[in-house]
Structures are given as C-alpha cells and as structure tokens.
C-alpha cells in the first residue's frame with residue numbers, strides 16, 4: 001500500500017498505477033536514509049566539500065542604516081555551487097539514487113536552473129542524464145542549455161502544448177513510466193506527489209538549521225521575522241524549517257507580477273485567485289479556471305512563475321504559521337537595484353521578491369528587531385531580463401548575440 005502523506009488537507013500522491021512501485025521504492029529509500037545518522041553526515045560532508053556549506057550569514061549594514069530600522073541579515077544561498085539553493089536538493093537526491101542502485105536521472109526545467117543543477121549532480125555521480133525543457137524555454141535560456149549539454153546531459157526540447165514547463169513535466173513523467181527500473185525523476189521543488197514535498201524540504205532544511213545557529217551566535221537571540229520568496233516553496237521551507245517551533249514570524253513572498261488586480265501574476269496564496277485542486281500528482285492551491293484548466297501565470301522571475309505551490313506551505317498557511325504576501329515586478333526591480341548599490345550583492349530576481357517585501361515592512365519594526373532574508377540565488381543569470389527592464393536594448397542584443405554564438 002503506497003504511503004500518501006497529507007499536510008492538513010493538502011499533499012497526497014495522485015499517481016498513475018504504473019508508477020506506484022517506483023514511488024514505494026523511493027519512499028522506502030528515503031525513510032531508511034532519514035533514519036540513518038550516517039546518511040545525514042554523508043550529505044553534510046558532501047555539501048561542505050562540494051558546495052561551500054555552511055553558507056555565510058551576512059549583516060547588511062548599509063541597508064540597515066539606510067532604513068534606520070531593524071537589523072537586516074542575509075543568508076547567502078547565492079554562494080552555493082551553481083549559484084542557488086537548488087543544489088542542496090539535487091545532491092541529496094543524488095545520494096538516494098546511488099543507494100537505490102539506479103544509474104539514470106531525468107528532470108524537467110523551465111528557466112533552466114534546476115536543469116543545470118541536476119546535470120551537475122549527474123556529472124559528479126556519473127549518472128546518465130536527460131533534461132526535458134519546453135521548446136520556448138530552450139530558446140529563452142540558451143546559456144543554461146549550453147551548460148547542461150557541456151556537463152554531459154541530453155536536453156530534449158518539448159514541442160507539445162504551450163512548449164513550456166508544464167509540457168516538459170508531462171514528458172518527463174512519460175519517460176519515467178517507461179524507464180522506471182533504472183531511472184529517478186529529480187523533482188526540483190517541494191511539490192508533486194509524496195515523498196517529494198517532504199524529501200525536498202528535508203534536504204533544504206540545511207539552510208534553516210545553519211541560519212538559526214548563525215543568528216544565535218551573532219546576536220544571541222532569534223530574528224523577529226524571516227522572509228523568503230516562494231515559487232514551488234523549497235527555499236522558503238528550507239529556511240522556515242529552522243524556526244517552526246520558535247516565536248518567529250515567517251513571511252513567504254510570491255510573485256505579484258503586474259499587480260494582483262491585473263490577474264497577471266503567480267500568487268497562489270496571497271491573492272484571491274488560487275483555488276484548491278489536484279494536479280501533477282498532489283493537492284494544493286493552483287491558479288486554475290473553474291473547469292480546472294491551468295491559468296497563464298506571469299512573473300519577472302522565471303523561478304517563481306508556477307501554477308502550484310508546496311502542499312506543506314498551503315498547510316502552514318491554513319495553520320497561520322506563515323504569512324503570505326506578493327510583490328510586483330516593479331517593486332522587485334527597485335529592490336534589486338537598491339541591494340546592488342547598497343550591499344554589492346546581486347540577488348536573483350526570485351530572491352529580490354523577499355528583499356522587496358522587507359523594504360516595504362521595515363517601518364513597522366524597531367531598531368531592536370532582527371530580520372533574516374533568504375538570498376536563494378545569485379542574479380547573474382538574470383542579465384537579459386534586467387537589461388531589458390532597465391531599457392538597455394543595445395547591451396541586451398549584444399549579450400544575446402554572444403550567447404547564441406557560444407551556444408551554436
């Protein structure tokens with residue numbers, strides 16, 4: 001009997017019959033690994049020697065002065081190998097794949113960041129690797145496709161439907177069902193059927209454990225609030241899990257896109273547009289029409305541009321443990337610029353959502369308060385989007401042309 005873990009009314013495992021035994025095997029491998037202290041040690045050793053863990057905690061002295069309010073600290077997930085928290089999850093799954101004795105991994109990717117992280121993991125562990133990517137995204141994300149291929153992965157452009165992320169997910173599931181004996185599907189966030197939400201959160205919780213210890217070492221007390229951006233929810237759950245039993249306010253920040261009132265956003269929990277449904281193997285809030293058709297979402301940050309959200313976050317909201325907000329593309333670009341100029345940090349546009357929300361709320365807090373922001377990734381990858389947004393078409397064309405030359 002397959003385990004179908006729920007979080008309140010959310011989660012579960014709504015999977016085709018053919019994949020049941022594969023999910024059972026994964027659940028068992030994960031439970032056994034989790035119960036074994038040597039596994040956690042192996043994982044932490046790997047992350048400290050391969051991906052710069054523990055990542056530092058940076059005091060944002062200039063931003064703190066600028067707002068003349070709470071003390072602002074930044075958890076530096078941007079310093080991970082491949083530039084974001086995603087590596088925490090894929091390396092953990094890589095260790096499980098090894099334990100299950102499989103030799104092939106597949107993944108789907110939209111913006112390409114999860115694809116690059118998975119291809120990196122596959123190279124390191126010696127796995128065969130196939131990445132599914134919508135044809136539209138392949139064209140939009142040439143530099144990432146270039147690196148995935150150089151890392152030895154096969155990138156398959158998906159030509160069905162809207163030729164974006166959701167079509168790539170369907171294709172990856174088809175591959176998995178056909179090749180499950182030797183193949184593991186590396187899901188990139190804390191979504192999907194059980195055990196993925198729990199498993200991805202387990203690996204990402206390394207962020208919160210470190211961050212809690214680091215704030216305590218530095219300040220001798222807990223932060224007042226912790227902020228993280230929310231796409232699927234993995235970096236948010238990673239940092240929040242360090243503080244779930246503490247009297248700390250947790251704030252998840254979704255993509256407000258052009259504004260919640262326009263309908264052009266990717267806010268499932270902070271807007272009124274999300275509704276509970278079942279899709280892609282799990283039950284959560286989705287941006288869907290009355291007949292269950294998924295809506296078009298929009299965000300300046302590709303990594304937040306997703307129709308669903310982690311069932312664990314949906315449950316934490318229902319339990320009033322996490323507050324959800326949304327920031328618009330424009331607020332995000334302003335926060336991005338301010339963070340560069342004041343701290344010399346280049347946050348990913350995804351992470352800049354958390355910064356934008358903090359900047360809106362500093363006036364509510366006093367100088368004794370401490371704020372912790374999860375800087376989920378670095379913004380180098382956003383060069384085209386940022387050049388576009390700041391109306392620098394010449395520079396953008398130059399970079400695009402160069403990228404195409406290298407990619408060709």
Ligand SMILES: *Cc1c(COP(=O)(O)O)cnc(C)c1O
Pocket residue numbers: 084085086113188189190229230231232233234235236303304348350351376377378
């Ligand atoms: C992918 C990505 C996200 C969104 O994913 P979550 O699972 O919500 O964390 C956020 N930040 C960065 C830098 C990313 O690459």
